[in-house]
Amino acid sequence: MDFKTDFKPLTVQPQEIEGKSFEMITEELGEHPFTAEQYPVVQRVIHASADFELGRSMVFHPKAIEAGIAAIRAGQQVVADVQMIQAGVSKDRIRQFGGDVHVYISDPDVIEEAKRLNTTRAIISMRKAIQASEGGIYAIGNAPTALLELIRLVKEGAAKPGLVIGMPVGFVSAAESKDELRKLDIPFITNIGRKGGSTIVVAALNAISLMAVR
Numbered sequence: 001m002d003f004k005t006d007f008k009p010l011t012v013q014p015q016e017i018e019g020k021s022f023e024m025i026t027e028e029l030g031e032h033p034f035t036a037e038q039y040p041v042v043q044r045v046i047h048a049s050a051d052f053e054l055g056r057s058m059v060f061h062p063k064a065i066e067a068g069i070a071a072i073r074a075g076q077q078v079v080a081d082v083q084m085i086q087a088g089v090s091k092d093r094i095r096q097f098g099g100d101v102h103v104y105i106s107d108p109d110v111i112e113e114a115k116r117l118n119t120t121r122a123i124i125s126m127r128k129a130i131q132a133s134e135g136g137i138y139a140i141g142n143a144p145t146a147l148l149e150l151i152r153l154v155k156e157g158a159a160k161p162g163l164v165i166g167m168p169v170g171f172v173s174a175a176e177s178k179d180e181l182r183k184l185d186i187p188f189i190t191n192i193g194r195k196g197g198s199t200i201v202v203a204a205l206n207a208i209s210l211m212a213v214r
């Protein structure tokens with residue numbers, strides 16, 4: 001493709017835009033309770049959402065960041081609840097250690113089983129995921145029932161995630177599922193309230209994978 005035009009090109013450096021945004025976020029956020037390791041995750045979440053309230057509502061298990069970095073470096077798998085997360089994650093940084101991003105929600109056997117049990121595909125996808133991904137990172141940004149099911153499986157001892165990034169968005173059970181996650185003593189990243197979403201979880205995971213490659 002020929003990109004030549006008669007227009008004078010507008011020269012904008014991509015890194016400058018991101019750097020300027022990060023400066024603005026730090027200035028506008030001001031004082032915050034996050035550690036130096038947690039802050040890049042909060043900063044990238046605010047960067048992706050322009051939502052300071054969401055950033056301030058984030059809660060980290062004390063071991064979340066080191067556990068996430070260790071899981072990526074160990075080549076552990078990432079399980080996402082929906083394909084939007086799989087599309088958004090910077091997969092090169094995960095694949096270079098041997099990991100990859102997996103989504104089971106649209107697998108025919110998951111759809112079939114959800115229909116048979118008259119339940120959500122999200123729940124069945126977590127049941128399938130735990131068979132393949134012990135020690136992996138679970139990235140849940142859409143489906144509250146996926147997070148609730150994962151929590152149930154952890155409590156039963158059937159699931160042992162390396163890190164859970166649980167920030168589903170919405171009204172039915174979204175805030176409640178995150179309240180339950182915060183009660184677990186396993187590495188987690190979450191937030192308080194209804195806000196969240198796939199883009200937010202992608203931002204958090206991308207911040208951690210950046211730390212893993214540095």
Ligand SMILES: C/C1=C2N=C(/C=C3N=C(/C(C)=C4\N[C@@](C)([C@@H]5N=C1[C@](C)(CCC(=O)O)[C@H]5CC(=O)O)[C@@](C)(CC(=O)O)[C@@H]4CCC(=O)O)[C@@](C)(CC(=O)O)[C@@H]\3CCC(=O)O)C(C)(C)[C@@H]/2CCC(=O)O
Nearest residue numbers: 082083106120121122142143144145146170171172197198
């Ligand atoms: C309750 C659900 C919500 N979904 C939302 C927003 C989006 N969902 C998208 C898509 C394409 C999918 N959502 C499903 C996961 C579907 N969504 C649900 C469920 C009905 C129940 C989940 C739960 O309560 O835990 C869920 C169906 C299920 O059986 O699990 C999806 C599987 C639906 C489908 O295609 O059948 C599908 C994911 C498919 C895949 O990844 O392969 C959106 C992209 C739709 C859109 O806006 O176009 C969007 C993504 C938002 C995001 O940031 O991820 C809500 C609004 C979050 C809602 C939960 C809130 C609520 O109503 O209380």
